[in-house]
Amino acid sequence: MLALIFIPSLEFWKSFLLDILTTTFPRDLMAIFVTLRVLLKSYYLKERNRTAYSEFKRNVLKHPDKTCFIFENEEWSFKMVDDYTSKVANAFRELNYKKGDVVAIFVNSRPEYVCLWLGLSRLGVVSSLVNVSLRGQSLKFCIEACQCRAIIFTSELAPAILSIRNDLVSSMCYFQLGGSPKEGVSNLENSLSLASDVFESPEKIDHTDHLVYIYTSGTTGFPKAAIIPHARFLLMGTFSTIMLGIDSSDRVYIPLPLYHTAGGLLGISMSLVGGCVGVITPKFSASNYVLDCIKYECTVAMFIGEMCRYILLQPSCLEDRAHQLRMIVSTGLRPNIWQAFKTRFSIPVVREIYGATEGNIQFASIDDKVGAIGFIPQCLPRAVRRFVGALVRVDPETQEPIRNHDGFCVECQVDELGMLLGLIPANNFSRVFSGYLNKRESEKKVISNVFKLGDRAFITGDLMSMDKYGYLYFKDRTGDTYRWKGENVATFEIETLLSSVVKHHECIVYGVQVGDFEGKAGMVAIVDPLREVDLDELAAYFEKNLSKNAIPLFIRLLPHTEITGTFRLKKTQLKKDGFDPSVVKDPLYFKQGKVYVELTKDVYEAILNGAIMI
Known part of the structure; x- marks a missing residue:
C-alpha cells in the first residue's frame, strides 16, 4: 500500500518519458555539445593570451583581400581595416597615449568606428563607446564617468561636443574626423594621413585587459560604464560562430548602433573574429531593410524586436522574399511578431539571443522555439x-x-x-x-x-x-529601468534631470505598456496640483538633454503622491494605471512631435490602432 502511495504509476512514467524526455533530450545533447565547443575554444584563447586584434589578424593573414565591411558604396578589405588600425595606433602613440588611457568615441556607425577602437586597443588604450544620441548633461556624464583623456567625434556631431566643452576638464583633448575643426580641436584625418600603416605594439596586451566600455543603465541609477575585456569580445565571437552557426561565407546585415552591445560587439565580432562580411548601415530604415539585404546579398540579418514591427508595417511587395537570408539574429522579438515575420519574409531560422552587456550568462534559441530566449537543459542535474x-x-x-x-x-x-x-x-x-x-x-x-x-x-x-x-x-x-525601442532607460537619470526643471515638484518616471509594442514607453508623473509646470519648457529640455528613445512619451499631473515606509515613491499603482484616460482621471499629456498635447480618449485610441505613430 505504501509503495502505491510513493511510487508513481507506470502511466505517469510513460507520459513523463514521452512528453518531456523525448522532447528535450535530443535538444539538450545538441546544446551540451555546442556549449562544450564554446568553452574549449574560449579556454584555448585564454591559454594563448589572445586579444581582439590578434584574432582579427589571423583573418587578415588568411584572406587579406576579402571584404571585411561594406558601408553604403564602400568596401573595406581585411587589409584595409588592418592598415587603418595601424595608423590609429601610430597616431595616438605619437601623441603619447599609453596603456590604461581612455578615449571617448562619439562617432556614427561606419567602418572607421570599429577601426578606431580596435586601433587604440593595440596601444592598450580603452575606448569609451558613447551613445551618439546623447546631449547636454547626459553626454557630459558619460564622458566624465570613464575619466576620458580625449574625445573623437565626426563633424556632424561636433556641435553636441562643443556645447558642453566648457563644462569638461580643461585638459580634455578633442579630435575631429571630417569637416573643418574649430579652434582647439585637432584634425584627426591629418594625423592619420601622416601615420604609418605598420605598427608594433610597445605594450603587452593581455586577454583580460579592458577593451572597451559600453554604457548600460543596469537596473538602477545613472548609465554605468560596463567593462568589456578582450576575453568577453572573443567569447561573443566564439558564441556567434559556434552557437549561432555564423561562418566566414556569411554576409551579416548590421543596422544596429555600434555603441550598443548587440551591433557593436556581437555583430562586429562576427567579422573580426568569424571572418564574415559585415554590412554596416548609418542608421536603421524600415523601408530599406529588406532592399538592403537584397542589394548586399546578405545571408544573416540582425534585429532588435521592435525593428521587426516597423518592417512589418511596410506595404507588402514582391521584394519581400527576394532576399537570400537564411537566418535572423534578434533580441526582444515577441512571439506574434516572430511568426508573422518568418511567414511574410520566408525566413528559415530565427535565433533569439539573450545576454546583458555586463552580465555573465547568455542564451540562444538554437532550435527556433517561438517566443523563447533559450532553454536550460533538463537532462542535467x-x-x-x-x-x-x-x-x-x-x-x-x-x-x-x-x-x-x-x-x-x-x-x-x-x-x-x-x-x-x-x-x-x-x-x-x-x-x-x-x-x-x-x-x-x-x-x-x-x-x-x-x-x-x-x-x-x-x-x-x-x-x-x-x-x-x-x-x-x-x-x-525589475528595478528602475524600462526598455523602449531597444534602449534601456534609467528612470533615476531622468528624475534627476527633471529636478532642475520642475523645481520642488516631486516626479516619478516609469515605463508603461503601449498595446503590443515591445518594451515599455516612458511616462512621468509630476506632483503639480496648481499646474505650475511649463510643459513646453519641459519638452524643450528633454529634446536637449535626452536621447530620442529616453524622452518620456506621456505625462501625468498628480494632485499628490504616496511614499513607502522607506521613503520611496510608489510606482506600482502608477504602472498599473498606464495612460488610459478612462482609467486615469488626472490630466494626461502625450508627446506629439516636439510638444506635449492633451491625451484625450480619441488620441489614446489613435495611438493603440496605429493612426498616431510613436
Whole structure:
C-alpha cells in the first residue's frame, strides 16, 4: 500500500518519458555539445593570451583581400581595416597615449568606428563607446564617468561636443574626423594621413585587459560604464560562430548602433573574429531593410524586436522574399511578431539571443522555439542547471529575492515568474562578472549566499518564466529601468534631470505598456496640483538633454503622491494605471512631435490602432 502511495504509476512514467524526455533530450545533447565547443575554444584563447586584434589578424593573414565591411558604396578589405588600425595606433602613440588611457568615441556607425577602437586597443588604450544620441548633461556624464583623456567625434556631431566643452576638464583633448575643426580641436584625418600603416605594439596586451566600455543603465541609477575585456569580445565571437552557426561565407546585415552591445560587439565580432562580411548601415530604415539585404546579398540579418514591427508595417511587395537570408539574429522579438515575420519574409531560422552587456550568462534559441530566449537543459542535474541560469522567486513589490528559512533563495516552479540569476563560480574563466568601472555599482549587481553559504550570482534584473521543457520566456525588467525601442532607460537619470526643471515638484518616471509594442514607453508623473509646470519648457529640455528613445512619451499631473515606509515613491499603482484616460482621471499629456498635447480618449485610441505613430 505504501509503495502505491510513493511510487508513481507506470502511466505517469510513460507520459513523463514521452512528453518531456523525448522532447528535450535530443535538444539538450545538441546544446551540451555546442556549449562544450564554446568553452574549449574560449579556454584555448585564454591559454594563448589572445586579444581582439590578434584574432582579427589571423583573418587578415588568411584572406587579406576579402571584404571585411561594406558601408553604403564602400568596401573595406581585411587589409584595409588592418592598415587603418595601424595608423590609429601610430597616431595616438605619437601623441603619447599609453596603456590604461581612455578615449571617448562619439562617432556614427561606419567602418572607421570599429577601426578606431580596435586601433587604440593595440596601444592598450580603452575606448569609451558613447551613445551618439546623447546631449547636454547626459553626454557630459558619460564622458566624465570613464575619466576620458580625449574625445573623437565626426563633424556632424561636433556641435553636441562643443556645447558642453566648457563644462569638461580643461585638459580634455578633442579630435575631429571630417569637416573643418574649430579652434582647439585637432584634425584627426591629418594625423592619420601622416601615420604609418605598420605598427608594433610597445605594450603587452593581455586577454583580460579592458577593451572597451559600453554604457548600460543596469537596473538602477545613472548609465554605468560596463567593462568589456578582450576575453568577453572573443567569447561573443566564439558564441556567434559556434552557437549561432555564423561562418566566414556569411554576409551579416548590421543596422544596429555600434555603441550598443548587440551591433557593436556581437555583430562586429562576427567579422573580426568569424571572418564574415559585415554590412554596416548609418542608421536603421524600415523601408530599406529588406532592399538592403537584397542589394548586399546578405545571408544573416540582425534585429532588435521592435525593428521587426516597423518592417512589418511596410506595404507588402514582391521584394519581400527576394532576399537570400537564411537566418535572423534578434533580441526582444515577441512571439506574434516572430511568426508573422518568418511567414511574410520566408525566413528559415530565427535565433533569439539573450545576454546583458555586463552580465555573465547568455542564451540562444538554437532550435527556433517561438517566443523563447533559450532553454536550460533538463537532462542535467539541478546543481549543474543552476550554473546555466537560475530563476528565483522575488517579492512583487520590492523585486528582492525571497529567502527561505535557511536564508537561501527559492527556485521557481514551472511557469512561475521569477528573476534570472547568473551564478559566479570561483576560478571559472567563462563565467567571470567584470561589472562596471564603478566598483560600488558592480557590488549592487551581485547577490551572495544564493543556494549555499559563500556562493555569489549576477543579478540580471530580468523577470522570466520557464516551462516544463526548460524553455525560458522573457517577461519584464525589475528595478528602475524600462526598455523602449531597444534602449534601456534609467528612470533615476531622468528624475534627476527633471529636478532642475520642475523645481520642488516631486516626479516619478516609469515605463508603461503601449498595446503590443515591445518594451515599455516612458511616462512621468509630476506632483503639480496648481499646474505650475511649463510643459513646453519641459519638452524643450528633454529634446536637449535626452536621447530620442529616453524622452518620456506621456505625462501625468498628480494632485499628490504616496511614499513607502522607506521613503520611496510608489510606482506600482502608477504602472498599473498606464495612460488610459478612462482609467486615469488626472490630466494626461502625450508627446506629439516636439510638444506635449492633451491625451484625450480619441488620441489614446489613435495611438493603440496605429493612426498616431510613436
